[in-house]
Amino acid sequence: MKVIFVTGTAGAGKSLLTSKIKEYYAKNATFPITLNLDPGVASLPYSPDIDVRDYVDVNSLMEQYELGSNGSLIMANDLIATKIDDIQKEADTINPDYLIVDTPGQIELFAYRQSGPFFVQNFEAEEKMNLFLFDGTMVSTPSNFVSLMLLSTSIRLRLGLPTVNVITKTDLIEEKLQQVLSWSGTDSKLEADLAGEVNGDTFSLVSDMLTSINRNDFQQDLIPVSNATGDGMVNLQSALSRTINLGEEIED
Template sequence: MGYAQLVIGPAGSGKSTYCSSLYQHCETTRRTIHVVNLDPAAENFDYPVAMDIRELISLDDVMEELGLGPNGGLMYCMEHLEENLDDWLEEELENYLDDDYLVFDCPGQIELFTHVPVLRNFVEHLKRKNFNVCAVYLLDSQFMTDVTKYISGCMASLSAMIQLELPHVNILSKMDLVANKKDVEEYLNPEARVLLSALNQHMAPQFAKLNKALAELVDDYSMVSFIPLDLRKESSIQYVLSYIDNCIQYGEDADVKIKDFDPEDD
């Protein structure tokens, strides 16, 4: 049984920084993880790359040879990966043991994990290779400055959850850049009545019914909640990692335990 994190989220949400910090944390705690680059447009890494999609296809080559733009070129690269998944994974994964832990650093184009099947098919291939997979969705905490941006983030996250059908962990990244932590605390586990009141204050009256439906969707089904991540604090990284480990049943024999995490703790 293998284990994997699929690190997704909008461009600029801190996915590569998260992967780098996670690798450094695991290196410090003498735990082994392997970070895989799935972004054909990536250039520099702050972590050792265990597997690299650019060895199969790169965005620069596609743009030059086919005359495509960045977005069209990326879609071509990911479709090419999809067509060659079996051979690529068979070749790359043969170097890893059954209990290895892989972290996939994905591109930031939102359509890849909201309404096209590329990453979903990639996940299905991993499952057939006997991997337990968790989607880790990063959202920049600096965008959580008002309720409308929060709802937009929730909808994107929900779309990814529906598309991928995986255990799903939502993370508010870049908490170290938030001046006042209380500004985002109310969005970690929101209540429908609070969301509805805030939405009605920010939006025109004709959106009242839509606001009510969105607030109830977030609250009633408990589908969206966020974990704050402050990369300056080892306790924050460890908490997030333990939470994800629990989702994919990593270290079950070790009886993984999760305690409440206070973002104000060191």
């Protein structure tokens, strides 16, 4: 069993991409399943094969501990770590080729509290990786792009997993897409566009951070994907294979 954690900001399209990846793998002679790891989600665009909501009930926590919505979500996400053995047993019983994990919508609750990294590090699998989603509607400016790049780097450090970066909703930003992709491909282009947007101390700070990211080989080219049209799924699958299958492609 190989595990793909799907992370990103709220609304980036994690759940929909999770379903698309499962569909793609299923059509190509492999056995994928999905794990919903968001205890607070109301509805999903797919039927999860394993669902953390079977083990953690946000509404029950609100009533039992007299918590508000935020407090109950925090407690629910922390409780995920206590259910790892149950979820592991369920996944091992199904024994898929791929387990695609749809992580909580609020990335800070998963990545920056102890429960998320604990789950990632202690869940047993042949290989594990992270797929970080850049919301295409949030990267319209160089500074926004850098902010998401820093977040991706931070999540990679927190989870300790090899990471592939994807830009979603590309059908909504067709006129800006090539410019955004150029920022991920060349440092000089990004810095030049940043210089036209920010100046002074802010530019110096951002430039220093970019230099550090590039020096440590954290910056990666973005893979454009549209959940609506399916464009980019072949390139995404190739990147997943290079990362989690040691370069072995599944049959297309």
